[in-house]
Amino acid sequence: MAKGGLGKGLDALLPQAQSEAGFSPAAVAKSALSEKRAGQPQSASGLKNTSSPAANGTDIFVSVDLLQPNPHQPRRxxxxxxxxxxAESIKExxxxxxxxxxxxxxxxxYIIAGERRTRAARIAGLTEIxxxxxxxxxxxxLEVALIENIQREDLNPLEEAKAYYKLMELGNLNQEETARRVGKNRSTVANALRLLKLPENMQKxxxxxxxxxxxxRAILSVNDSTSRTKLFNRIIDDGISVRExxxxxxxxxxxKISLSKKTVKTADKRDADYIFLEQNLIEKLGTKVSxxxxxxxxSITIDYFSREDLDRLYNIFFAE
Incomplete structure (x- = not known):
């Protein structure tokens, strides 16, 4: 089965990000630990401050008050x-x-990657980072910010969908090219983009x-908008599972059903871990799985609802 994880990270986008200035996370951690053991004041990262000009590719210390959010930050x-x-981890x-x-x-x-670290540094009381x-x-x-957030699983589904759409718009990319840029399967991007078809109240x-x-995705599979709203209300009011x-x-x-009256909810008596596994398969494949x-x-039953859906599932299982 094709993996859904990232095919590349920030290092692939920024091959010089850690090689220049002799920087490496391991060296920084060792330096910070040495300072702490020696009873010296610990710097924001264990790096020595530098008076070098702020040239491209340079590592320097900057006041947190001078750092502004990335205007293309997908996370809100x-x-x-x-x-x-x-913040507690940064203090330590x-x-x-x-x-x-x-x-x-x-x-x-502008912060391109690391807004969480910057916010946490402010909470920790650091004045420079x-x-x-x-x-x-x-x-x-946008691409760098998107990849950083996806790697940390920090985006909610709607933020991720909007980021994919914005990346496609800015780069004039199709779904396949967008997926390749962020190291995802095309089906993952396609499934995310479908969420943008939801009305505003459902997006919220x-x-x-x-x-x-x-x-x-279950709501979006319903043919007419009125029935979609009824199903949405049922999900919110009764907390039914994805499978239901x-x-x-x-x-x-x-x-066969209009949801004008509440249907009887039958208890799922299966093992909780087994139900959890089924829910994960539903999320990963983006379709009904039993x-x-x-x-x-x-046995596993995987449903599809169109030729496009079948092609998407085929690519998940067999794409190289």
Whole structure:
């Protein structure tokens, strides 16, 4: 089966990002630990400050007040608790890898990759942090920020979908080219982009986490907008599973159910881990998947709803 993970990371996009100036995360961590053991004040990253001009490719320390968010940052929501945890880690170990920035007007810089680290550094009380200066096109700014967030799984499904769309728009790319840029399968990008077809209220629920991507795809599989709204309300009101939502969607398309009255919800008596496995398969494949049996023996049924859907599934399993 084709892997859904990234085929490249920031190092592939920025081959000089750690080689110049003798920088490596391991060396920085060792330096920071040595300073701590020696009872010396620990710098923001363990790197020595530099008075070198702020040239392209240079590592320097910059005031956090001079760092501005990437105008093409795909992420709009930051978990405050996660930032506090990262801030505690920064207090203890410093910033292991410089924040990637681009020169802006005056003395300021745009954050290209590392906004979470910058926010956490502010919470930790740091006034200066290490940065690496690079120059990017608008397309590359978005691409780098998108890859960093995807690698850390920091984007909600809607943010990821909007980022793919923006990358396609800025770079004049098709889905295949976009997927290649960020190291994803084309089907992953295609599935994400489908979420942008949801009406605004459903997109807000997706961003808030009250609606999962699997639920959203079940809603999108319903033929008419009125039935989609009914299914959405049922998901929110009753908290039904993705599998139940998919079954209801299929019944609605056949005209066998209207959801004008609540249907009886039957309890799923299968092993919780088995249900979890089924949910993961649904999320990964982006379609209805049914597991029957147990961990020792059973069957898997994978549904498709169009020729395009069948081609997409084929590529997931057999694309090299």
């Amino acid at each position: 929501e930051f978990d405050e608790e996660a930032l506090k945890e990262l 170990h410093g910033i292991i890898q410089p924040v990637l920035v681009e020169k802006a007007e005056g003395d300021s810089y 290490p940065v690496r200066i690079q120059k990017f096109s608008d397309t590359k700014k 629920a997706l961003s808030a986490g009250t609606l999962s991507a699997g639920h959203a 939502a998919e079954e209801l969607a299929a019944e609605m398309n056949k005209g 597991l029957k049996g147990n961990f020792e023996r059973g």
